[in-house]
Amino acid sequence: MTQGSLLYTDFLAACRAVCGEQFVITDTAEKQIFESEWRGRQKGDALAVVLPASTREVADIVRLCRDANVAIVPQGGNTGLVLGSIPTAPQTAIILSTRRLNRVRQLDSDGNTLIAEAGCTLAAIQQAAAEVNRLFPLSLASEGSCTIGGNLSTNAGGTAVLRYGNTRDLCLGLEVVTANGEILTQLHGLRKDNTGYDLKQWFIGAEGTLGIITAAVLKLYPQPRSRCTALLAVQSAEDALHILRLAGDQFGPALTTFELISRVCTDLVLQHIPGTRAVFAQPYPYQILLEISDFHPSAHTAAVWEDFQQNLIQANLLADGVLATSVAQADAFWKLRESISEAQAKAGRNLKHDIAVPVSRIPEFIKQTEHLLSSRCPGAQVVCFGHMGDGNLHFNVSTQAVDRQLTPDALNDEGVSRLIHDQVHVFGGSFSAEHGIGAMKRDDMLRYKSETALSLMRAVKQALDPAGMMNPGKIL
């Protein structure tokens, strides 16, 4: 089908009959916001952007696409980081935006469940839960614009995985439009159901390559009664690991967040982000942002924390530590953590690596990899921070200070990324802990995944989407 052809005109007319005139966008200027990666790094070229308003309309569009041999790129908030939600090949696919599927269909506060349509923003869902004194714990930087359909399709992580798990762990059921245009409905919100294969698991994390998630039943949780936020200073990642273990033993599931921040990150933030200031009188190699969300009163938890912190100091594990005494102070601690990406961007270009290794191997991984980098690319600066409690580090590298005249043998940027991902592989880790594959990391898939794993994935892709029309060029 080519743009302007009769077939194309027929197809568009049929789409318009389903969704309404104004919800099938073909105007180049109007399409652009949907076709562009949100940081402007790449732009796709879609046949049209189609915005169905109901699951039934999604199914109708999928069947039209199937009959016309048009591919579909499902898109939520278009906030992904791996080019998963824009077309790869030009003029072969529509973008199917879920943004009009934005109702919270049901909220069951006794059953602790909420049914949301795929296009609901994460923030809207958090808000709906909070209104009935419930918590939907998924929390991400892009929560104001990312959608739950995208969160599910990428199995998003975020800052409370240590306590609540990834998005997959927060889902009790899905409604999906299959590649065949059928509607699979499993939205009863059961906590236990062992009647055959657990179909939702196939679609979660599949980045829209097996079907289109149109709605989900999500788990809600009681709202914790107290929150204690502490910023800790430690001399090494080994000490941080030790503290992670002890904090888990002490606080159990109340330990909600355990974020590692290397000194370089703190320096960047203090330098580039207005309104931030150092918490400790002197710099330390690492800081830890730790949060406890408890069901006992704050005063009780704070008292337990103070005892615990004293013990850490006496055991020489902790150099210094501050428990936030106000919401404002807790927010300031969080700002230090959350401004790292912005500070890095202001400091100049850097190579990003969203990696995971087994939690207990993080110190060894950091030490070995920094050592390798300093010998193979002198001057490269590691900006290491992230969700240590989950084994997930943003192990970013700035190569701006590499003096190519002095060190002509130094690895180029691609070589640096390869070195890091090879290291991750040696440590049994993941080259994409929370961002997914999209179109961007397919080469890494081929490099690091076993042939057995890839052939199983291909077999299931072939089984569920034999025509290859669901988000082609992504993952596989």
Place this chain on the structure above:
Amino acid sequence: MTQGSLLYTDFLAACRAVCGEQFVITDTAEKQIFESEWRGRQKGDALAVVLPASTREVADIVRLCRDANVAIVPQGGNTGLVLGSIPTAPQTAIILSTRRLNRVRQLDSDGNTLIAEAGCTLAAIQQAAAEVNRLFPLSLASEGSCTIGGNLSTNAGGTAVLRYGNTRDLCLGLEVVTANGEILTQLHGLRKDNTGYDLKQWFIGAEGTLGIITAAVLKLYPQPRSRCTALLAVQSAEDALHILRLAGDQFGPALTTFELISRVCTDLVLQHIPGTRAVFAQPYPYQILLEISDFHPSAHTAAVWEDFQQNLIQANLLADGVLATSVAQADAFWKLRESISEAQAKAGRNLKHDIAVPVSRIPEFIKQTEHLLSSRCPGAQVVCFGHMGDGNLHFNVSTQAVDRQLTPDALNDEGVSRLIHDQVHVFGGSFSAEHGIGAMKRDDMLRYKSETALSLMRAVKQALDPAGMMNPGKIL
């Protein structure tokens, strides 16, 4: 292939070359324990029972079976309740027992992970974790003999699902021998990994129909510091639901167990199980067994509990309540709950239904279904108990008191089960919450699952096991 044929002899010789002479059992008497459902309800007829000692040997056996066109019934502890681990068709399959795959390969107490081979008993894994002061929270009646491979293949539930989830939620990775005889190894124990489809999810809960789980990385947890066990008396399931919600709000993740026990169950236990006695001075319609496992000291949690209980009594939600003051008393409370099945068996035959409905609809479900039963089958007695916190009830029915001369129109046993499962279906529930499908519930699958769901399952089965050699006659 028929027993005694040349082909059969060659096949057995090849299996013996892989596993060793004594680990390929063909003797009728020796085979019997593997071929029989553990309660003696059915017996299969296997070509042989093969006991490989390593993943490599499993893969070799699978390839031999593939080449000889012999089906495979994987078997762990053979403790299932739905005929999932014995052959259906005679003389067409081997039983592949995992019981020699029984090593704990690795224990990482910093990373809170344990790698166990499929044939490890659940009790052995709990024990290995406890030895390093860690908790593996899965707990089932059959834990002394069931294996983790079976637990994973059936996505087993148990008594701590409310806090820790089903077996699926306790697994970070698998090693699997595919139907093709290849080995898929994903045992690094990452907490986050979004590199393509999450393959382990396909094999968990698949009852051995897509491949053979040979090892798994399991999540460990810190050991709670205190445990409070209470037995509560309530006037209605509505009150129980209300208390469930308030207890969740009060204790958050510390609320570990919330079991509902109807008066009939209590009466049966007191009547048939020696050494049990009533906790309350008078009988109540329902009792609740509630457990809080906390990281604060027992005295603190007990004090919070006493306050909470007083509030429930003042709100007229709670008729009476006793907090166990000793381990012996807590054990006595648990015995009341855990003896129900035995007491029922002693009282005579009953129809078992392992059902789930949305948690918030349990009171309505019980009321409506009891009402329907009493009108359609007067004299039928409901023995209702189970994991109310998970929406999972064992809604069993004794029809012994039905007087067929008085009520000739009363439903027969099959009709009773159909009535209950139809009710479950109307409530959006599950006809098999924690036991799976096996060979026993395939008819229910066809009746209650949507055609879309079934066709997706069949497509994936076809993709991963095109020859249909993995546990044929189970699930689909």
